[in-house]
Amino acid sequence: MTRIFLLIFVWLLSFFSTRLSAQSMQNFSLSGNINSEKVNQLEINLFNSEDQLVKTEVADQKGNFSFEDLSTGNYYVKINKNGSETYKSENISVTGNTTLPAIQLNEKLIEGVTITKTKPYIERKEGKMILNVENSIASTGNSAFEVLEKAPGVNVDSNDNISLRGKGNILVQIDGKNTPMTGTDLANYLRGIPSSSLDKIEFITNPSSKYDAAGTSIINVKLKKDQRKGTNGSASVALGTGRYVKNNNNFSINHRNKKVNVFANYSFAYREFFNHLVLDRNFFNDGVFEKAYQQDNFLKMDFRNHIAKAGMDYYMNDKNILGFSVGFISNRFNPTGDNSSVVLGSNHLPNYTFTTQNRSRDHWKNASFNLNHKYTLDSLNSNITTDFDYINYSNTSLQNFDTRNYTMSGGLIGNPYLLKGDVAGNLNIYSLKSDLT
Template sequence: MRVNLLMLVFLLSAQSVLSQTGHSLKGTVTDINSSPLAFVNAILLNSTDSSIVKGAITDEKGFYSFDEVEPGTYLLMLSQIGYSNSYSSAIIITEESGNQTMPTSTLLENTIQLKEANIVALKPFIERRMDMTVVNVENSIVDAGATALEILKRSPGIVVDNDGNISIKGKQGVMVMIDDKPTYLSSSDLQNLLRNMSSDQLSSIEIITNPSARYDASGNSGILNIKLRKKQNLGMNGSVTLSYGQGQYPDFGGGLSLNYRNERINLFGNYNYSYGYYFEDVELNRRFKEPDHTSSFIQRTSDKGRYINTNFRAGIDYSLAENQTLGLQVRGYNSTNRDRTTSHTEVFNYNVLPDSGYVTRNENDSKWVNVSTNLNYRYKLDSLGRELSADIDYGIFNNKSDFRFQTDHYYPDQSQSTYRDLATNDQPASIDIRTIKLDYIHPFSKAVKIEAGLKSSFVKTDSDVKYKNIVNQVEVLDTGKSNHFIYKENINALYISSAFEYKKFGIQLGLRAEQTVADGNQVAIASTFHRNELEFFPTAFLTYEFTTNHEGRFSYSKRIERPGYQQLNPFKYFLDPYNYMEGNPELEPQLTNSFEMSYTLMKMFSISFNYSHTQNAMAQISKQIDSTRTTFVRTENLNANDHYGVSLSVPVQITKWWYSSNNFNLFNNRYQGLSSIGEVDQRLSSYSFNSYNSFTLPGSWSVELNAYYNSRMVWGTLLVDPVYSVSAGIRKSFLDEKISLRINVNDIFHTETFNSVMKYQNVDADFNRIYDTQFIRVHLSYNFGKKNVPEARQRTSGSQEEENRINTGR
């Protein structure tokens, strides 16, 4: 019933855009402290039968308005979760009434005592704002104890593949930031970092599809900004968390967070630890064309690994004066992984039974360490909003991976050949990042504002890979497979952005210029390259408020996606003697022009249309050498990637105790161009759906149910099969919300598998991958200390975009 009523509100509100004949009725809603209340449901009812006539939702100023109200007698109902419903007395509209303004309405908090536990209002899991979508992780049940990577997979419009590549609304090339600071990590290392971050550390995730000129131009499909949790309690306070998960293998986790604040100093810090096991089962089928037949390689791989992750964050904010703050922050993480992989490969030619085969055993021990520091300063020049801020960042990333390979060949009768491959592969790598950033904000009035700034980053990567064959138990360096690669990069950026409002229009225009100076050096063969490029990145945003409940928006941005540091390294990474990956020093950045147009109804329901064109589109190209039956993968530039799509967001308060947020994306991707193996033209229409449901029950119990479905998609030259998953969780709080127990089940039906196909030119292969995605996790948290401390200051470091491109570990 409630769904039907809300859909009726939707339709009645939309109808008001089409007709302009009646009177207007407006008003304001506040709380008991006279503070404006946003997102209050304002429903205009017919006084005779209480049927819904019109619906509206208050804005950030608590304002609502009904246009084109016909003469009659009405009642006004105001409702919001956490507050008691309010009903007005009879409102009489006559032909002579004209436009009416209601007296200010006050809503009272509705705190219900049930078995000595309080039910309080929480932020919705998914919020739609003018320039972004926000996923509020902090109070989620399903996400309790989950990793940041697991949370991203359940976020609207986000797809994460098995290699950690992230796409937004079907578009790849995402810049991931943490507290407004770019991470500069490659997809595999970003995946490792996000696995290392627990939901206990996260407050929210901001999904920004068309960022302004203030942000780095990197990330052709947009930005994911992960906001870390900040304590807001007075004096000393903190929290302790423990979690245990059980899938095919167990995992453990725990953390401690502390915060202290007085009038001048804010000290904050946290430490988190996780330990567990994981597995991955892969089946790879490759087919090679012979003159008179097709031979097949069927490879089944089983990988079991163990991880030990720790991370910390500590900082201080010191008020030099009432309008000046100096801050220092240090964060770091340490990841130790041990992988043991066994791969069985059977070779089929003319026979139904295999003709031959081989078994590869791979032992990999890796350690990944990062320490990053940020020194920041903020100066509020006046009460009008003028502000100057500066950041200096320095980060060190070190990775050491030691591989040991053993390949045994055998005959059709399963007897082992005397031929055996033995090799070791040491892959030490270090990355050094330095950045400096300066931003200035100057409001001329409430309607006009200008922002400007500059940034310089300096990056040096050093990768020295030594591949050794073991001959008669002696390690012999293989210079053909070894590689020492040094890469240096300097990016200098300037930007200016202006925003102004006029009546119902809002306009923001920006321009960013980035100069990239890069030098690469393959030390062993004395091969170098040098690049010096200057690019301009314009942005434009236009909003128009048709009425209080109807708003249109248009945005445009030009963005860049630079290759990851290791993607430029021509080193060959061998999975076994017949499969390897290699870098490409000739890889060019891809440039994307993005357009988006959206309509928002009642500040809740929205529909958007988007189009983007990417030139020099980067895509993974697989090559098969039929004569040697070898397969290898490297990233190359294609001519273009064209993407267009439509997105629909429908959040619905179905009942007082059931809230549902539903998101649907329909899009088409086309990759085309000339690669090193010939012409590539891959296109496909796809869709994705995400539904989040929250149920508030008596006795401080609450339940969440989350489901998503991704249809078949094209990622470069890869066709990915459909995937879906359903997860659920339950929460119970004790001792006035100090203790919280959460239990969640992930991937209930164990459907989150990754299957894909590559078929073009002479390439013919398919993959099937299964992970430990089905598990149950128990999470316990305890909050202690004083309440209502002002929160620690959110800071933007300058080195985020560079860190996004690092590739140093699993």
């Protein structure tokens, strides 16, 4: 029985750390310098040899930039300024830490100017950087988590912990409301939000006293909300496929006049992804080989995500705005895993094998209600805002693991070891706050 528990522990450790092996190989950097008077307007994109966006970065005031944690391969760099491409490099072979020659942008003087109003992908405002997701080449068909992974200064480790500019303990918000989740739970929550429902992502590296002191930095994910007057609606469908399929669907409608703004939106996302990890684990005691595990792990997960939100803002007069909103998120994901292992003895010969099957069902739900009031004090937009919030997070997880040991000839050893779990959680948050700005 002790041996079985050990095998289960080792398999679970390897099964849910599948990204660790892949990330351990990604230890090279690609850096460079841009000679430009307006480096703060530049968006630097790194693509791989298959024309897939790997990461987006921004340069510092001296024009220096760096892409970290790259695996060996061929890449190229594109630099955009205000949405227009201004530079594209030749193919770059990365086999170690690589520094590019200085990049000189072609910024010629022009005699005439045509002004076109566009919202840049990256905006810098006092105390924060804003990523306009709708204008991003990384947003089409992806999830909020995938957009966040490619954002400037963002790093995600093997345990799905998010850091910003090297700072951990990040507070992630949705429409300014804190999400009481971290690590894999937060990552799965964001994987279920399609990028088509996002408006922008705000990165606040040095939060002022305006924000709750719950993290070193804040990432605020803002969902779409139409501000145009009249009745407006939109619908979108995105379909993509690699080894498996992914599908995003979004519908929104909005009515706005001088007194009332009514809005509603709904999105559904379906996606499948997998991790395949092959391990060769060797165990030693005081330098003497004892045994080894040769393991083949395959994990497939599918997400089904529903997001709905509706609300109304009532403009009572020039000084008072009263509003409310309700929201609901449902995220189902079903991990299906198969593990096959061969156990070698101290003579390096196979002793026996074991297999483990994972058939689990997870369901995460989030419901929210907000009632808010804004009172404008003067023409300089000094104001008092008051918010009442109720938020509920709940989850259920039905876990089912089946482990069996076999002789090398295929005979069953002992009885199957069945591990079943019914894990449930529920969190209610009530909040009332008022801010004077």
